[in-house]
Amino acid sequence: MKLSYNPPRLVxxxxxxxxxxxxxxxxxxxxxxxxxxxxxxxxxNKFRAxxxxxxxxxIADGVLEGIIVNSGNANACTGDEGxxxxxxxxxxxxxxxxxxxxDVAVSSTGVIGLQLDMGxxxxxxxxxxxxxxxxxxxxxxxxxxxxxxDAFEKQWGLKVGDAVVxxxxxxxxxxxxxxxTMLAYVFTDAKVEELDxxxxxxxxxxxxxxxxxxxxxxxxTVLFVSTGxxxxxxxxxxxxxxxxxxxxxxxxxxxxxxxxxxxxxxxxGARNDDEAHTAAKTIASxxxxxxxxxxxxxxxxxxxxxxxxxxxxxxxxxxxxxTGCKWSAEEAFGLNYDEYELNDELNNKxxxxxxxxxxxxxxxxxxxxxERVRKIMExxxxxxxxxxxxxxxxxxxxxxxxxxxxxVELNSKYTT
Amino acid sequence: MKLSYNPPRLVxxxxxxxxxxxxxxxxxxxxxxxxxxxxxxxxxNKFRAxxxxxxxxxIADGVLEGIIVNSGNANACTGDEGxxxxxxxxxxxxxxxxxxxxDVAVSSTGVIGLQLDMGxxxxxxxxxxxxxxxxxxxxxxxxxxxxxxDAFEKQWGLKVGDAVVxxxxxxxxxxxxxxxTMLAYVFTDAKVEELDxxxxxxxxxxxxxxxxxxxxxxxxTVLFVSTGxxxxxxxxxxxxxxxxxxxxxxxxxxxxxxxxxxxxxxxxGARNDDEAHTAAKTIASxxxxxxxxxxxxxxxxxxxxxxxxxxxxxxxxxxxxxTGCKWSAEEAFGLNYDEYELNDELNNKxxxxxxxxxxxxxxxxxxxxxERVRKIMExxxxxxxxxxxxxxxxxxxxxxxxxxxxxVELNSKYTT
Numbered sequence: 073m074k075l076s077y078n079p080p081r082l083v084x085x086x087x088x089x090x091x092x093x094x095x096x097x098x099x100x101x102x103x104x105x106x107x108x109x110x111x112x113x114x115x116x117n118k119f120r121a122x123x124x125x126x127x128x129x130x131i132a133d134g135v136l137e138g139i140i141v142n143s144g145n146a147n148a149c150t151g152d153e154g155x156x157x158x159x160x161x162x163x164x165x166x167x168x169x170x171x172x173x174x175d176v177a178v179s180s181t182g183v184i185g186l187q188l189d190m191g192x193x194x195x196x197x198x199x200x201x202x203x204x205x206x207x208x209x210x211x212x213x214x215x216x217x218x219x220x221x222d223a224f225e226k227q228w229g230l231k232v233g234d235a236v237v238x239x240x241x242x243x244x245x246x247x248x249x250x251x252x253t254m255l256a257y258v259f260t261d262a263k264v265e266e267l268d269x270x271x272x273x274x275x276x277x278x279x280x281x282x283x284x285x286x287x288x289x290x291x292x293t294v295l296f297v298s299t300g301x302x303x304x305x306x307x308x309x310x311x312x313x314x315x316x317x318x319x320x321x322x323x324x325x326x327x328x329x330x331x332x333x334x335x336x337x338x339x340x341g342a343r344n345d346d347e348a349h350t351a352a353k354t355i356a357s358x359x360x361x362x363x364x365x366x367x368x369x370x371x372x373x374x375x376x377x378x379x380x381x382x383x384x385x386x387x388x389x390x391x392x393x394x395t396g397c398k399w400s401a402e403e404a405f406g407l408n409y410d411e412y413e414l415n416d417e418l419n420n421k422x423x424x425x426x427x428x429x430x431x432x433x434x435x436x437x438x439x440x441x442x443e444r445v446r447k448i449m450e451x452x453x454x455x456x457x458x459x460x461x462x463x464x465x466x467x468x469x470x471x472x473x474x475x476x477x478x479x480v481e482l483n484s485k486y487t488t
Numbered sequence: 489m490k491l492s493y494n495p496p497r498l499v500x501x502x503x504x505x506x507x508x509x510x511x512x513x514x515x516x517x518x519x520x521x522x523x524x525x526x527x528x529x530x531x532x533n534k535f536r537a538x539x540x541x542x543x544x545x546x547i548a549d550g551v552l553e554g555i556i557v558n559s560g561n562a563n564a565c566t567g568d569e570g571x572x573x574x575x576x577x578x579x580x581x582x583x584x585x586x587x588x589x590x591d592v593a594v595s596s597t598g599v600i601g602l603q604l605d606m607g608x609x610x611x612x613x614x615x616x617x618x619x620x621x622x623x624x625x626x627x628x629x630x631x632x633x634x635x636x637x638d639a640f641e642k643q644w645g646l647k648v649g650d651a652v653v654x655x656x657x658x659x660x661x662x663x664x665x666x667x668x669t670m671l672a673y674v675f676t677d678a679k680v681e682e683l684d685x686x687x688x689x690x691x692x693x694x695x696x697x698x699x700x701x702x703x704x705x706x707x708x709t710v711l712f713v714s715t716g717x718x719x720x721x722x723x724x725x726x727x728x729x730x731x732x733x734x735x736x737x738x739x740x741x742x743x744x745x746x747x748x749x750x751x752x753x754x755x756x757g758a759r760n761d762d763e764a765h766t767a768a769k770t771i772a773s774x775x776x777x778x779x780x781x782x783x784x785x786x787x788x789x790x791x792x793x794x795x796x797x798x799x800x801x802x803x804x805x806x807x808x809x810x811t812g813c814k815w816s817a818e819e820a821f822g823l824n825y826d827e828y829e830l831n832d833e834l835n836n837k838x839x840x841x842x843x844x845x846x847x848x849x850x851x852x853x854x855x856x857x858x859e860r861v862r863k864i865m866e867x868x869x870x871x872x873x874x875x876x877x878x879x880x881x882x883x884x885x886x887x888x889x890x891x892x893x894x895x896v897e898l899n900s901k902y903t904t
Contacts, residue, residue, distance in 0.1 A: 117796035119804070149792060149804065149852065184789035185854055290793060359775065363896055373600035376565060377706060380533035388535070388565065436565065438601055480779055480893050 073331040073453075073473070074223050075323060077401055081229030083238040084211040087261035088299030092204040093217025094196060098189075099144020099182060101196035102217035103165065105204055106259060108299040110136035110177070111267035113275045115292035121253075122147045122154030123161070123178040124291060130162065130174045134267070136297055137171040139257060140164070140178055141218045142196075143242070146253060147180040147188050148290040157188045164197050179293050181220055181242060181253035215240045218255055223327050228319040228401060230312045235262035235302040237312040241320040243327040253291035254279065256320055258313060260297070262304040270310050271296040278317035278405065281349065283357045283472045284328035318404040325471045326399065330478030334399060334454040334471060335365055336406060342466030347384040349468035354382035355457065356472030365455060366474035370394060370445035372432050375457065384461075391460040392433040394445045396452025405469050406456070429458060489747040489869075489889070490639050491739060493817055497645030499654040500627040503677035504715030508620040509633025510612060514605075515560020515598060517612035518633035519581065521620055522675060524715040526552035526593070527683035529691045531708035537669075538563045538570035539577070539594040540707060546578065546590045550683070552713055553591040555673060556581045557634045558612075559658070562669060563596040563604050564706040573604045580613050595709050597636055597658060597669035631656045634671055639743050644735040644817060646728045651678035651718040653728040657736040659743040669707035670695065672736055674729060676713070678720040686726050687712040694733035694821060697765065699773045699888045700744035734820040741887045742815065746894030750815060750870040750887060751781055752822060758882030763800040765884035770798035771873065772888035781871060782890035786810060786861035788848050791873065800877075807876040808849040810861045812868025821885050822872070845874060 083089055083104075093102035110131045114124050140161050147154045162176040169176070180188070200217075203210065215225035222243040229238025239258030256279065264270060275294055296313065326334050337356045342348035355361055358378040364371040372392055379386055397403070430441050430448065449455050499505055499520075509518035526547045530540050556577050563570045578592040585592070596604070616633075619626065631641035638659040645654025655674030672695065680686060691710055712729065742750050753772045758764035771777055774794040780787040788808055795802060813819070846857045846864065865871050 117793065118802050119792055119796035149789075151804070151852075184792065290796060359891075366896065373565075376535055376600065377533065380535035380706060386534050388567070436567070475775075475896060477893055477896050480782065480891060480896055 073326045073333070075326050075399055079228045081231055081236045081238045082208050082211040082227060083229060083240055083259050084206040084208060085229065086236045086238055086259040086299065087301040089259045090204045090206045091210040091214035092200045093210070093214035094200045095143070095217045095219070098192065099142060100217035100219070101193065101200050102141045102214040103200055103204055104139040104214060104257065105137070105169065106139065106297050106299060107137050108297050109134050109264070109267055110295055110297045111271045113271060113294045115289060117290050117292070119149060119290045121180060121291040122150055122158040123180045124293060126155060126158040126162065127177045127179065127293065130177055135175050136177060137169050137175040138165050139295065140176060141255065142180050142188070142193060143218050143220050144182040145180060145186055145188050146182045146184050146291050148184045150185070150187055153187055157190055160190060161193060164194065168201055177295060179255050179291065181218065181255055181291055184290060211240070218242045221329070226320055226323040228316055230315060232262065232308045232312045233304045235260060235304040235309065237262070237309060237316050239316045239320050241324055243324050253289045254324055256294045256317070258296045258316055259299070260309060260313070261299045261301040262309045263300040263302065264298040264306060264309055266306070267296055267298060270313055273310070274314045274317040277314065278321040281405070281468070281470045282321045282325040283353060283470060284325060315407065318407055319401045322404040322471055325473050328473040330476040330481065331473035332476050333365055333452065333474045335473060336454060336456040336469060336471050338406060338456065338458045338467070338469045339461065340459070340467040341461040341463055342468070343385045343464045344466040345468055346466070348466040349470065351379055351382045351384045351459070351461070352468050352470035354378050355459070356470045359475060362472065362475035365449070366476045368446050368449035370432060370442045370449065372438070375459070379459070385463055386461060387463065389435040389462045390433055391431070391435055391462065393429040393431050393458040394448065395429045395456045395458070396448040397454050399453040405471060435462065489742045489749070491742050491815055495644045497647055497652045497654045498624050498627040498643060499645060499656055499675050500622040500624060501645065502652045502654055502675040502715065503717040505675045506620045506622045507626040507630035508616045509630035510616045511559070511633045511635070514608065515558060516633035516635070517609065517616050518557045518630040519616055519620055520555040520630060520673065521553070521585065522555065522713050522715060523553050524713050525550050525680070525683055526711055526713045527687045529687060529710045531705060533706050535565060535706045537596060537707040538566055538574040539596045540709060542571060542574040542578065543593045543595065543709065546593055547711070551591050552593060553585050553587040554581050555593045555595070555711065557595040557671065558604070558609060559634050559636050560598040561596060561602055561604050562598045562600050562707050564600040566601070566603055569603055573606055576606060577609060580610065584617055593711060595671050595707065597634065597671055597707055600706060627656070634658045637745070642736055642739040644732055646731060648678065648724045648728045649720045651676060651720040651725065653678070653725060653732050655732050655736050657740055659740050669705045670740055671707070672710045672733070674712045674732055675715070676725060676729070677715045677717040678725045679716040679718065680714040680722060680725055682722070683712055683714060686729055690730045690733040693730065694737040697821070697884070697886045698737045698741040699769060699886060700741060731823065734823055735817045738820040738887055741889050744889040746892040746897065747889035748892050749781055749868065749890045751889060752870060752872040752885060752887050754822060754872065754874045754883070754885050755877065756875070756883040757877040757879055758884070759801045759880045760882040761884055762882070764882040765886065767795055767798045767800045767875070767877070768884050768886035770794050771875070772886045775891060778888065778891035781865070782892045784862050784865035786848060786858045786865065788854070791875070795875070801879055802877060803879065805851040805878045806849055807847070807851055807878065809845040809847050809874040810864065811845045811872045811874070812864040813870050815869040821887060851878065
């Protein structure tokens with residue numbers, strides 16, 4: 073599912089950020105020069121790729137000078153040689169930047185279980201490094217260089233007063249055969265004190281609230297870098313970071329293999345926010361809900377069954393409403409515009425476009441609108457399920473996608 | 489995936505068990521007359537269908553006279569009227585059996601959220617009841633009457649000395665639109681003291697160790713009934729129950745919608761049995777592993793990734809072997825024949841047919857047999873993954889199936 077969009081700001085409009093990237097048949101290599109402070113969040117999969125281990129160590133002191141990324145080979149399950157190669161990538165870039173290799177972050181994405189072809193990496197590096205600059209074109213070249221089977225490049229950013237918050241990502245769908253990884257790099261030129269806390273908050277509500285196939289990868293990495301050139305209200309940066317992450321995360325969900333529709337599952341009335349998140353994630357991950365979405369079947373029994381085994385507190389008085397719309401970045405994760413956005417004009421426009429929610433279940437009783445719902449599902453890029461458990465104040469949103477024939481096709485036919 | 493098999497014993501060969509059943513377009517109705525002691529295991533889904541609530545209450549005293557089952561309507565999410573209707577079904581049968589309605593178990597399977605058509609149920613009952621007998625034909629009619637979208641009837645049994653242990657089941661795949669339920673009824677004419685414990689053990693290793701789409705239903709029910717007519721060594725009955733449950737459970741997994749192959753995942757060397765079970769279930773439930781199986785892709789990276797997020801203790805020294813075979817009931821769950829079987833001839837035959845296991849990973853290193861493995865996968869009805877975590881003594885087996893185009897087709901195109 074290819075999204076059409078036009079980012080208000082690019083990563084190269086962040087002062088102090090320069091990019092370059094090149095993609096060829098064998099894979100890609102991308103570079104970011106970004107002297108500043110950094111925070112990171114990494115995969116919880118017990119098998120961590122070598123670059124994840126190396127990068128976590130390199131950013132422990134919070135100092136960063138650059139990022140080097142290759143696509144095509146994940147450098148995962150590669151033992152000591154993998155670690156050596158990841159370190160060599162950092163050194164390569166550090167030599168040019170005249171900095172400590174420990175101030176360079178490294179990412180890899182692609183096939184698991186093969187050693188990197190370091191000759192090829194060095195060759196690519198020599199081509200990519202001289203092209204580093206802060207042009208718009210270079211930001212897109214970097215975005216492209218880190219993709220594997222992504223259907224489109226993912227970049228989004230916002231202006232916050234004088235400052236900019238902008239990021240680049242690559243898709244998470246575990247396609248052929250182990251193109252596993254979600255990578256995201258968000259930059260700001262604003263000075264930020266609490267980088268770790270701010271990133272942790274944003275990731276919990278965005279990148280950790282998407283589900284494509286329920287699998288997590290060996291290489292997932294999110295970095296947040298502040299070049300510290302501008303002074304801006306930190307609360308506004310926090311909101312902007314949340315928005316940038318929410319848009320990038322929805323782009324990743326939309327790029328789930330074979331996906332034809334995005335699904336936003338909003339759960340309210342749960343015992344607490346954690347249970348709301350669990351309930352929403354269980355629904356959005358259910359293969360049966362995903363296939364029903366693909367078939368535009370307003371099959372509330374499957375949503376009820378998923379809630380029933382989600383483990384959260386429930387009674388039978390569940391209310392379920394459905395709505396659908398075209399995708400727009402401004403509505404990612406349904407984040408409240410007042411709370412997270414900065415543009416009054418857009419804000420007012422969205423408030424006035426109240427979407428029609430159609431009720432399917434009211435406090436446990438079917439209220440019979442299946443046919444109307446089917447029609448809305450058929451014409452929508454995004455289908456939203458609003459579930460009210462009617463128990464407490466907990467709420468949460470998880471974004472997923474449908475499961476289509478193309479998913480099975482892509483994931484079964486790959487041959488190494 | 490239709491399995492061909494020939495059960496050594498049918499449920500009507502259990503002394504004291506008589507059956508009847510009828511299936512028409514609207515649904516089915518089946519009856520079992522079985523005066524004896526009973527134990528039951530029920531769904532853990534928080535939304536329990538009315539017949540589950542009623543049956544759990546009715547069998548609490550361990551006494552059973554009969555079972556009445558309808559298919560086509562699950563009587564789930566139906567409130568007080570649903571409970572009333574489930575009780576009415578028990579009464580209907582109890583009147584004929586001249587017993588307390590509380591000695592009748594009730595099951596339903598089919599669409600969620602609709603009230604039963606009690607007029608139709610009574611009409612069917614009047615046709616089905618007079619045909620109750622202990623003929624082979626009646627056992628198959630009962631097996632058919634409880635099916636919904638099952639591709640074949642599921643029945644299996646064994647002789648143990650003078651006694652018989654035999655059962656009937658219906659499929660668990662949550663198909664159109666909420667045909668959710670796994671039902672299984674196992675009978676023995678042997679006198680059994682520890683019914684509950686024996687059933688609990690068997691269910692944990694069989695029905696709770698299959699995965700079709702990861703969803704559990706509102707109606708899942710397993711009953712174990714002893715008519716107490718014969719005296720037999722209880723240990724032998726225990727083994728026979730385990731085998732009958734393992735065969736019925738594999739039949740259910742094989743009947744997962746659109747399935748073309750069964751998958752047995754054996755995990756050994758885990759910290760303990762629970763962790764082995766968790767690891768095996770995570771692999772067998774991974775959409776990526778399931779699609780790779782459909783495509784006959786020996787994609788070990790996906791198995792490694794699934795292990796990595798399963799939450800069990802791991803290191804990188806994993807060994808993975810693959811083998812494939814035709815399905816045979818005697819090998820269900822790979823249960824050790826010496827331990828669980830009773831037929832020496834078959835026992836010796838299986839021992840002599842040693843299957844070739846092909847190693848893909850040896851203590852974390854790929855040993856490069858992908859093409860050979862692909863060929864084995866292509867010609868096999870059952871593919872076995874043998875994973876050795878190399879940490880402890882824990883072992884377990886979970887059985888699943890592949891995810892095919894037909895699964896998506898069946899589950900997306902249904903319209904109510």
